[in-house]
Amino acid sequence: xxxxxxxxxxxxxxxxxxxxxxxxxxxxxxxxxxxxxxxxxxxxxxxxxxxxxxxxxxxxxxxxxxxxxxxxxxxxxxxxxxxxxxxxxxxxxxxxxxxxxxxxxxxxxxxxxxxxxxxxxxxxxxxxxxxxxxxxxxxxxxxxxxxxxxxxxxxxxxxxxxxxxxxxxxxxxxxxxxxxxxxxxxxxxxxxxxxxxxxxxxxxxxxxxxxxxxxxxxxxxxxxxxxxxxxxxxxxxxxxxxxxxxxxxxxxxxxxxxxxxxxxxxxxxxxxxxxxxxxxxxxxxxxxxxxxxxxxxxxxxxxxxxxxxxxxxxxxxxxxxxxxxxxxxxxxxxxxxxxxxxxxxxxxxxxxx
Amino acid sequence: xxxxxxxxxxxxxxxxxxxxxxxxxxxxxxxxxxxxxxxxxxxxxxxxxxxxxxxxxxxxxxxxxxxxxxxxxxxxxxxxxxxxxxxxxxxxxxxxxxxxxxxxxxxxxxxxxxxxxxxxxxxxxxxxxxxxxxxxxxxxxxxxxxxxxxxxxxxxxxxxxxxxxxxxxxxxxxxxxxxxxxxxxxxxxxxxxxxxxxxxxxxxxxxxxxxxxxxxxxxxxxxxxxxxxxxxxxxxxxxxxxxxxxxxxxxxxxxxxxxxxxxxxxxxxxxxxxxxxxxxxxxxxxxxxxxxxxxxxxxxxxxxxxxxxxxxxxxxxxxxxxxxxxxxxxxxxxxxxxxxxxxxxxxxxxxxx
Numbered sequence: 271x272x273x274x275x276x277x278x279x280x281x282x283x284x285x286x287x288x289x290x291x292x293x294x295x296x297x298x299x300x301x302x303x304x305x306x307x308x309x310x311x312x313x314x315x316x317x318x319x320x321x322x323x324x325x326x327x328x329x330x331x332x333x334x335x336x337x338x339x340x341x342x343x344x345x346x347x348x349x350x351x352x353x354x355x356x357x358x359x360x361x362x363x364x365x366x367x368x369x370x371x372x373x374x375x376x377x378x379x380x381x382x383x384x385x386x387x388x389x390x391x392x393x394x395x396x397x398x399x400x401x402x403x404x405x406x407x408x409x410x411x412x413x414x415x416x417x418x419x420x421x422x423x424x425x426x427x428x429x430x431x432x433x434x435x436x437x438x439x440x441x442x443x444x445x446x447x448x449x450x451x452x453x454x455x456x457x458x459x460x461x462x463x464x465x466x467x468x469x470x471x472x473x474x475x476x477x478x479x480x481x482x483x484x485x486x487x488x489x490x491x492x493x494x495x496x497x498x499x500x501x502x503x504x505x506x507x508x509x510x511x512x513x514x515x516x517x518x519x520x521x522x523x524x525x526x527x528x529x530x531x532x533x534x535x536x537x538x539x540x541x542x543x544x545x546x547x548x549x550x551x552x553x554x555x556x557x558x559x560x561x562x563x564x565x566x567x568x569x570x571x572x573x574x575x576x577x578x579x580x581x582x583x584x585x586x587x588x589x590x591x592x593x594x595x596x597x598x599x600x601x602x603x604x605x606x607x608x609x610x611x612x613x614x615x616x617x618x619x620x621x622x623x
Numbered sequence: 624x625x626x627x628x629x630x631x632x633x634x635x636x637x638x639x640x641x642x643x644x645x646x647x648x649x650x651x652x653x654x655x656x657x658x659x660x661x662x663x664x665x666x667x668x669x670x671x672x673x674x675x676x677x678x679x680x681x682x683x684x685x686x687x688x689x690x691x692x693x694x695x696x697x698x699x700x701x702x703x704x705x706x707x708x709x710x711x712x713x714x715x716x717x718x719x720x721x722x723x724x725x726x727x728x729x730x731x732x733x734x735x736x737x738x739x740x741x742x743x744x745x746x747x748x749x750x751x752x753x754x755x756x757x758x759x760x761x762x763x764x765x766x767x768x769x770x771x772x773x774x775x776x777x778x779x780x781x782x783x784x785x786x787x788x789x790x791x792x793x794x795x796x797x798x799x800x801x802x803x804x805x806x807x808x809x810x811x812x813x814x815x816x817x818x819x820x821x822x823x824x825x826x827x828x829x830x831x832x833x834x835x836x837x838x839x840x841x842x843x844x845x846x847x848x849x850x851x852x853x854x855x856x857x858x859x860x861x862x863x864x865x866x867x868x869x870x871x872x873x874x875x876x877x878x879x880x881x882x883x884x885x886x887x888x889x890x891x892x893x894x895x896x897x898x899x900x901x902x903x904x905x906x907x908x909x910x911x912x913x914x915x916x917x918x919x920x921x922x923x924x925x926x927x928x929x930x931x932x933x934x935x936x937x938x939x940x941x942x943x944x945x946x947x948x949x950x951x952x953x954x955x956x957x958x959x960x961x962x963x964x965x966x967x968x969x970x971x972x973x974x975x976x
Binding site: 453460497516 | 789791793804805806807808809813815816818819822823825826841843845846847848849850851852853854855856857858859862864865867869896925926927
């Protein structure tokens with residue numbers, strides 16, 4: 271088992287984590303290494319659940335915060351091992367999100383008496399289907415481990431605070447018709463042609479812009495798949511367009527569903543996938559204090575992240591981590607060394623003053 | 624090898640042919656049986672090419688006609704062997720088109736001195752891709768075997784004459800866009816949304832009705848397939864709709880292509896498949912004489928059939944056979960006994976008077 275030196279400089283620690291491959295469902299080695307390193311620290315209580323490790327201070331502080339990051343990555347794409355070049359650390363997971371995990375681990379080791387009690391969570395199965403998500407598993411089965419006044423998810427956010435996240439919902443819109451030979455098409459009814467008003471509606475759709483806690487969320491409604499057809503000489507009797515609705519966190523999943531039903535009134539609509547948004551929660555004192563401490567501009571998060579898991583537990587949460595998220599899942603994934611230092615230093619300052 | 628009695632009553636002969644399975648690419652047994660039966664007849668010259676059999680009279684008549692039918696069927700669908708019930712013969716190929724083949728074989732055997740010279744053609748590979756079509760093979764490689772003044776293709780036509788056939792053309796209409804994460808859809812361009820005007824155009828399209836030789840052809844333009852989509856959270860950068868244009872035989876393939884280009888101006892259009900129509904040719908004396916002899920209403924043929932092969936060789940051709948074509952390729956395929964007798968008797972009368 272590789273041994274992790276949590277007190278090494280933050281770039282070396284990130285590189286060490288990157289160089290332990292940990293594709294989703296294959297997190298045992300990295301989870302063992304993280305658990306072993308944390309168990310060395312007498313000021314932390316360590317709990318393991320599957321390949322998810324929870325480590326907590328218990329100093330009796332009036333507030334408790336949660337700092338979380340996932341240990342898994344998408345599959346490698348010729349981008350291992352890590353490589354440091356010109357102030358940038360390259361490699362799988364540098365951005366999403368072993369840089370953030372390294373910073374959290376370093377805080378766990380080097381800040382034994384934080385001014386707020388801290389629960390560190392290092393979890394598995396984030397990059398694949400929701401059922402494998404270790405944070406979701408804890409939220410369902412051991413929510414007491416995630417209790418807190420405020421949570422920081424160290425997903426890449428360009429070393430700035432991204433607050434809340436939009437919800438996402440996928441729906442199939444289905445048209446039906448009647449089959450006929452295309453040589454006698456007038457005897458049938460073409461389900462693909464019947465999709466025209468759905469596509470017209472998507473083109474005419476004006477997404478909402480919503481301001482919440484001073485942040486502007488921009489919604490979106492997009493076709494992500496379309497299919498239909500029986501054979502080259504048959505008028506098709508079924509066609510389906512799948513839409514993805516990204517909705518601002520002032521709307522519940524139920525309201526989002528209702529909005530889709532109104533938008534596509536008269537068409538068969540089936541929800542196939544859904545996850546709620548998360549309100550930015552910046553009005554909470556702990557969140558406001560955090561934003562003030564780390565400084566910089568706060569932006570809304572458009573993509574869906576695990577902050578929504580905390581929202582469902584009633585814990586305000588933000589994304590704050592090193593790396594540009596647009597490089598996540600790319601072969602040229604990387605993290606600027608400057609991001610690693612900046613996020614590390616500001617988090618340390620917030621935990622100690 | 625099963626022996627065929629070509630002089631048996633027409634229902635028994637049809638049943639005997641049906642009871643020799645002959646799915647496309649598996650026509651050897653039936654072709655052997657047909658060849659052996661025809662070689663017994665001293666008034667015919669028999670030529671075999673693969674599993675296609677040609678048999679000709681050579682009486683020095685001023686006109687020569689071609690009577691053709693395919694020996695193959697689509698795959699069985701629990702509809703073998705044949706079954707005679709209430710004046711209807713049921714089973715695979717009864718309609719498409721062993722009833723017609725039986726009548727042609729009976730004419731070959733029982734009309735040794737027809738008033739017009741006759742070339743009988745029994746061919747393979749009609750129900751699958753065009754490259755396997757035995758009639759097409761002869762047209763390419765031995766067109767002299769198909770020479771004639773007029774041709775009758777004994778495809779099911781409800782025991783009436785169906786003249787000409789429409790052309791068919793398939794084209795892919797492609798839209799392109801730019802990928803983006805659906806959470807930031809405004810950074811991309813949705814190729815599925817861009818298909819809207821194509822579907823609107825199909826809904827607004829008014830097919831031509833064309834009168835030729837007194838027959839009204841009704842064209843059609845239909846989407847037969849639609850596809851697009853990258854993944855559930857990506858704005859797709861490509862979408863394709865496949866259309867099938869059925870065009871009246873007064874239009875060439877080139878004119879049909881041009882019509883599609885005009886209809887979908889501004890979109891990328893690729894022809895993927897095309898076959899020309901066939902003019903009814905009813906003004907030709909041999910065709911007119913045939914129509915008068917067999918009587919009944921003449922209808923246009925909407926579907927594409929091998930009559931177009933004859934048209935390409937300059938031989939006017941019609942469909943004339945027993946059975947309702949809408950039951951072709953169905954599990955409950957069947958042919959009315961009355962159709963078999965009617966077509967047999969009228970063809971015999973035309974060949975002998």
